Amino acid sequence: MPQNGREAIEILGREHVLELEFSRKFASVASFRNILVHDYMEI
Numbered sequence: 001m002p003q004n005g006r007e008a009i010e011i012l013g014r015e016h017v018l019e020l021e022f023s024r025k026f027a028s029v030a031s032f033r034n035i036l037v038h039d040y041m042e043i
Helices: 005-014 020-038
Strands: none
Touching: 005 020
């Protein structure tokens, strides 16, 4: 069971539900979203 959105996207890539290269790029976007939403760093 994935622990977060990034992990879920990575699993979808490994299982070929999403193209692997797309899932790698999109997983980075999911991480960035968490930074923005939870204010982990100042922008």
